[in-house]
Amino acid sequence: MELCYQLPVLPLDRPVPKHVLSRRGAISFSSSSSLFGAPDPRQLSQRRGAISYDSSDQTALYIRMLGDVRVRSQVGFEPERRGSHPYLVIDFRTLHSRAESAGSIPARRIRRLFSFQRHLLSSRLVRGRPHLNPLHILDEDYCGQARCMLDKVGSWNFDIFLFDRFTNGNSLVFLTFHLLNQYGLIELFQLDMVKLRRFLVLVQEDYHNRNPYHNAVHAADVTQAMHCYLKEPKLAESLTSCDILLGLLAAATHDLDHPGVNQPFLIKTNHYLAALYRNTSVLENHHWRSAVGLLRETELFSHLSAEDSLNMERQLGSLILATDISRQNDYLSRFRTHLDENNLCLGNASHRHFILQMALKCADICNPCRPWELSKQWSEKVTEEFFHQGDVEKKHKLEVSPLCDREANTLASVQIGFMTYVVEPLFAEWARFSDTRLSQTMLGHLGLNKASWSATEPEASGSSEEGESEPARATEPPSSRSLSQGGQES
Secondary structure (H helix, E strand, O other), rough: OOOHHHHHHHOOOOOOOOOOEEEEEEEEOOOOOOOOOOOHHOOOOOEEEEEEEEOOOOOOOEEEEEEOEEEOOOOOOEEEEOOOOOOEOOOOOOOOOOOOOOOOHHHHHHHHHHHHHHHHHHHEEEEEEOOOOOOHHHHHHHHHHHHHHHHHOOOOOHHHHHHHHHHOHHOOOOOOOOHHHHOOOOOOOOHHHHHHHHHHHHHHHHOOOOOOOOHHHHHHHHHHHHHHHHOOOHHHOOOOOOHHHHHHHHHOOOOOOOOOOHHHHHHHHHOOHHOOOOOOOOOHHHHHHHHHHHHHOOOOOOOOOHHHHHHHHHHHHHHHHHOOOOHHHHHHHHHHHHHHHHOOOHHHHHHHHHHHHHHHHHOOOOOHHHHHHHHHHHHHHHHHHHHHHHHHHHHOOOOOOOOOOOOOOOOHHHHHHHHHHHHHHHHHHHHHHHOOHHHHHHHHHHHHHHHHHOOOOHHHHHHHHHHHHHHHHHHHHHHHHHHHHHOOOO
């Protein structure tokens, strides 16, 4: 079965007329599913999405679309290519896909079926049960190994890759749900558990898990790191429950629907998102708007007043937009000034929000500060994503983005540059703000990991002072932007 909708096409360069959007709401749409024995999923058009709108914000539509979205014309179905590059049309859902064996498709179908059954089981368990105790959901869903790992969810050595295997690829859903429950936020904010579970499932599904780096596991890793920072004494003593809720939701959604390419790629190919957000924080704006679309589609905050709900959405956007590393120096300079003048007052709401922004920025690029076994895996994944983008750019005769040319860069050189120019300055200031055992542990791992990568570059030690250090310094600004928006951003 195929569902198609004729939706009004509104220009993006003028406000949406009031008579078009007279109230808040959302439109959801979905195509047939391959869940119950349908043919090869790759042969189906997977089209699911939502369009949310708000009369108070008449300059933007919040659009979430999955798969190859098509519109019906008088002559049949034609791909919607408005604003895309005239000769470059890429389906970001399959950008990083690889050839798979025939046996892998049934396995993936079984995995999706199990996840769906878990969702149904949770829904049935909630009906008729007391609202104040969501623990039975966890007991039914988690296997023993995953529960044991969650007992140590605050450990900096937490292995998110192992946890993802234990949860059958559902690490983001289970981890975020567990943390929201652990902080008592489900009860405090009277969140409907069915809506919350649906929201988290949709968030996880909106990540492109074929992306080597920007996928749901990365979001789960950032959420776990955010939890570690929220438990630091200065934050734990001052943050409100609303701050914690926003911090965890921002971490879980900060790269939502990431296409696996960076902002310069979207701009140079005239992608519609670049036009929509006027080439400014394109990916971050899209992540935020996608998160808002899901919040409205699931009505997670529908029990709150319209003002409170809108305020939550705006603060969520402010946190996600802070992960744009093209603005890294601005945030870092402001952070350094606060620390130099010793004028941070965490009793002030705006100062607390700023610290949450810095915490999310740290969580987003903390991979080099993890133990080597974890850090190395993340480094390989993000570099693979960079190099794949470079391959696509070469294939279509586009200018290759910085750090994306596998012939001009190595895994070690990319990581050493990223650690030197982006990670070290940020975490040095974070250690000034929160001088704890965790901060010293992160800086220790950072130094050891950098030395390990340097050891794999035998030429770096001998020639860095002569010729190689200058190119590295020359590419510092592009490295920051590319690694943030393409790798450890968004």
